[in-house]
Amino acid sequence: MGTEHYKAAIYRDKGCVDVVELPYPQCGDEDVIIKNLLAGVCGTDIAAYKNGDPRPVWKDSEFGHEVVSEVVEVGKNVQGLVEGDWVFPNLGNAIRNRKRMSNVGAFSEYLKLPQCEVGFSVLKISKDIPIKTAVLLEPFMVGARGVVGLNPGPGKTAIVFGAGIIGMSAAIMLKWYGCDKVMIVDVSDFRLKNAEKFDVVTCNAASQDLKSRAIEEFGSQAGLSGECCGADIYVDALSLTVAIDNFTMLAKRDAHLAILGVHHEPVPMDLKSVCYNNWHIHGCGNTPNESISQDVFNLMESGKYDLSSLVTHEYKIENICDALMMGRNSSEAQKVCISYL
Numbered sequence: 001m002g003t004e005h006y007k008a009a010i011y012r013d014k015g016c017v018d019v020v021e022l023p024y025p026q027c028g029d030e031d032v033i034i035k036n037l038l039a040g041v042c043g044t045d046i047a048a049y050k051n052g053d054p055r056p057v058w059k060d061s062e063f064g065h066e067v068v069s070e071v072v073e074v075g076k077n078v079q080g081l082v083e084g085d086w087v088f089p090n091l092g093n094a095i096r097n098r099k100r101m102s103n104v105g106a107f108s109e110y111l112k113l114p115q116c117e118v119g120f121s122v123l124k125i126s127k128d129i130p131i132k133t134a135v136l137l138e139p140f141m142v143g144a145r146g147v148v149g150l151n152p153g154p155g156k157t158a159i160v161f162g163a164g165i166i167g168m169s170a171a172i173m174l175k176w177y178g179c180d181k182v183m184i185v186d187v188s189d190f191r192l193k194n195a196e197k198f199d200v201v202t203c204n205a206a207s208q209d210l211k212s213r214a215i216e217e218f219g220s221q222a223g224l225s226g227e228c229c230g231a232d233i234y235v236d237a238l239s240l241t242v243a244i245d246n247f248t249m250l251a252k253r254d255a256h257l258a259i260l261g262v263h264h265e266p267v268p269m270d271l272k273s274v275c276y277n278n279w280h281i282h283g284c285g286n287t288p289n290e291s292i293s294q295d296v297f298n299l300m301e302s303g304k305y306d307l308s309s310l311v312t313h314e315y316k317i318e319n320i321c322d323a324l325m326m327g328r329n330s331s332e333a334q335k336v337c338i339s340y341l
Helices: 043-051 137-148 165-176 189-198 210-218 241-250 271-277 289-302 317-326
Strands: 005-013 016-023 032-040 066-074 086-089 110-113 122-125 157-161 181-186 201-204 220-223 226-229 233-236 256-259 280-282 311-315 335-339
Touching (some): 016 317, 043 317, 210 241, 311 317, 317 335
Antiparallel strands (some): 032 335, 086 122
């Protein structure tokens, strides 16, 4: 390959990431070497850098997991891949270590994928998809997986709390699955303005009355504790107690809630209301990437939305700490990436 070493970002602790040089890996007969092209900064990466919580980003480890990569070496026994193919290293499957779901090594120039299998270790990506769209595959799989279990479709309406990339992906997938109307709720005018490009309505909960806005868009119903809105589906992509409080305030009987935001602290909830309203509360879903990716690829290949516009910032690996800081800035950033191009 003409290189003996590659650059890799190593997570150390709160506020500390080192960029080091590691030996270029040897490719065995069952292995593949990939060169990372464009990698997204995830909320888990930002939280580890901000808070020092080593899980699921482990200390003294390569990290990052949202990435488009190019195959540069293929072991002689590997089938279905050739040099030059674009792939997504499939989280814990990619390096045969489920503990490294968020530590695949997207913030490294090269990766070795042992015992590589197409459809398990990697998902192939069509080069017809723009690279700034393809880099959103992993967060869009999270959004799609989270909402598909809520039975979205024509005749359904939805409210998404949070206009970060997971909230955006959930809202766009809800529209893709056929929901009649989707609202995104946030307090960032910058992110809400981005959301308006994707055929959704918005509410800035800091400057608008959320309940009045929701009833205006979805109608009202009589609930057990007063007036509620007519939306069928809710998504918590905010990771804050206010998202659960707002669901409790707005949700009608038989409403569905998916919790995609990772709450690091316990959240109070009135279980009597859950009982009497027959609310259906889901987690982040369990559809395998190998299955849900096809829905996302169909969206990306359709060209219906310019998803690449969600990538607002690119940094080189040497400036990864700046990228992690920018990823926290909801007034300027949507999706921040590390570029190796």
